[in-house]
Amino acid sequence: MYIFTAENIIKKYDNYIALNEVSIHVQRGSIFGLLGPNGAGKTSLIRIINQITGPDKGEMFFNGEKLGLKHIERIGYLPEERGLYKKMEVGEQVLYLARLKGLSRKEAISKLKYWFEKFEITGWWNKKIEELSKGMQQKVQFIVTILHQPELLILDEPFSGFDPINANLIKNEILELKKQGTSIIFSTHNMASVEELCDDIALINKSKKILEGSVKEIKKEFSTNTYKVEFTGNIVSFTNALWTSCQLIEQYSEGNVNYAIVKLLHQTNPNQLLQHIIPHVNVNGLQEIVPSMNDIFIAKVSNEKIATVEGLTE
Numbered sequence: 001m002y003i004f005t006a007e008n009i010i011k012k013y014d015n016y017i018a019l020n021e022v023s024i025h026v027q028r029g030s031i032f033g034l035l036g037p038n039g040a041g042k043t044s045l046i047r048i049i050n051q052i053t054g055p056d057k058g059e060m061f062f063n064g065e066k067l068g069l070k071h072i073e074r075i076g077y078l079p080e081e082r083g084l085y086k087k088m089e090v091g092e093q094v095l096y097l098a099r100l101k102g103l104s105r106k107e108a109i110s111k112l113k114y115w116f117e118k119f120e121i122t123g124w125w126n127k128k129i130e131e132l133s134k135g136m137q138q139k140v141q142f143i144v145t146i147l148h149q150p151e152l153l154i155l156d157e158p159f160s161g162f163d164p165i166n167a168n169l170i171k172n173e174i175l176e177l178k179k180q181g182t183s184i185i186f187s188t189h190n191m192a193s194v195e196e197l198c199d200d201i202a203l204i205n206k207s208k209k210i211l212e213g214s215v216k217e218i219k220k221e222f223s224t225n226t227y228k229v230e231f232t233g234n235i236v237s238f239t240n241a242l243w244t245s246c247q248l249i250e251q252y253s254e255g256n257v258n259y260a261i262v263k264l265l266h267q268t269n270p271n272q273l274l275q276h277i278i279p280h281v282n283v284n285g286l287q288e289i290v291p292s293m294n295d296i297f298i299a300k301v302s303n304e305k306i307a308t309v310e311g312l313t314e
Contacts, residue, residue, distance in 0.1 A: 001064075003028040003183040004049070004152055009058035011044050018044040019055070020207040026152070026185060026200075031178055033194045033201035033215075034187040037301055040204040042187050043080075046154055049185070050077050062152070073102050076150030080157040080187075084129045084137055091125035094144055101148040108147070115143045119169070134161040142170060146177065153177065156187045171197065191294035201293075205301050215293065222296050226289045227270060229260045233281030241280040246273060257284065 004026040011019040019041045026032040036042050047053045049060065051072060060067040062074070085093055091112075098108035116122045119139055129137060138161050146153065155174070159167045174197065178184060186198060194201060195215065203211035211218065226249065231238060235251065235258055242248055245268040250261040258281075264273060270286060277283060291299075 001028050002026055002061075004060070004062055004067075004185075006045065006049070006060045007058055009045065009048065009055045009060070011041075011048065011053070011055050017207050019048075019204075021058075022204060022207070022209045023058075024202045024209070024212065026183055028183055029178065029181050030199040031174070031184045031186050031197050033198035034185055034204070035189075035191075035194065035201055035297060036204035037189075041207045042204055043156070045204070046077070046079075046156060046185075046187065049154065050075065073148065074151045076145045076148065076153045078142060078145040078153075078155045078158055080160065084141055086128070086130040088129060089125070090127055090129060090132070090140055093129065094140060094147075097144045098147050103148060111147050112143070115147070119143065135163060135166055138162065139166065139170075142173075146173075146182075150182065152183050152185070154185045154187070157189070158186070159188070159190065159193065191292065191297055194293045203297065203300055211296075211300050218296060219290055219293070222291045222299070224289070224291065225264045227262050227264065227273065228285075228287045228289055229262055229273075229277070229283065230285040230287075231258050231260070231277070231281040231283045232256060233258070237280040238277060241277045243276060246276075261289070 002025050004024075006022065006024045009019050009022045010017070022041065022045060024032070024034070024045075034042050034045070044053075048055050049067075051067070051069065062071045065071075088096075094112055095105065095108055098112065099105065103111065116125070121136070121139060124132065124136065124140070129140070132140070138158075142158065145155075158170055158174070162170060171193070174184065174186075186194075188194065198215050200214050201212065201218065202209055213221075235253075238258070238260060239248060239251075242262065245264065245266045247263040247265055248260060249263055252259050262273065264270070270288075274283060274286065
């Protein structure tokens, strides 16, 4: 079941079309990547989901109900541009924001104590926001965003400003939230994070959705049927063993070990490739070269074919 769906959303600003018939479907308990280059329309869609603005056309549904004001308290939103008050003390501010989210003072203090101890930031309570680094501020805002345990969590570039250690800390918390049943819309330009975290994605470009589906299936769809063969033996014998259903893309050696990048043609499968080369060389390994989400992103946005070798992730 989908926790959130947007159907044929259109949003215009004067003569500029920010979203043009965009639909997305977020499965319950999943991490959904909302992707696209700058200016594609992602922020406009996020603002509509949060009911900061409204669509000109289209409908949205939360748990099967038409999205309305009553759903706001069940959604958490961490914007890319953080919004903490610089002159306020951390403790005063997080309590204020927690109360706005419907928590009692007692409940808010209890939950904040848990998260501050977990993130090892108890010493920040009486500091002013402006005294904290950008990464520290974002830790505080992340806590505020998830404090009321939202059913749907929207994270816009959540790792921005974090060093690798704290980025990994936040990543683990995101995965734990998913494990607990939270549904997450994850907007980012970091395709490595998409591969690591997301179950499904939608790619928006120039106000239109141009790709949607599971990460696994999309990578399979964009597969180039290209393999890396590791072998020892005579290179000429290997090359001669290939037949018209295979194309040798690249060959190189590292010490006594040889490597070849081979593209299979005409519905040839890996077993057939091995049958042809095993009598002539010693095969140590065969690995499919799968396109990364970064390759797919660039190819779809630029409307180009994925390179056979360059840019592919093994």
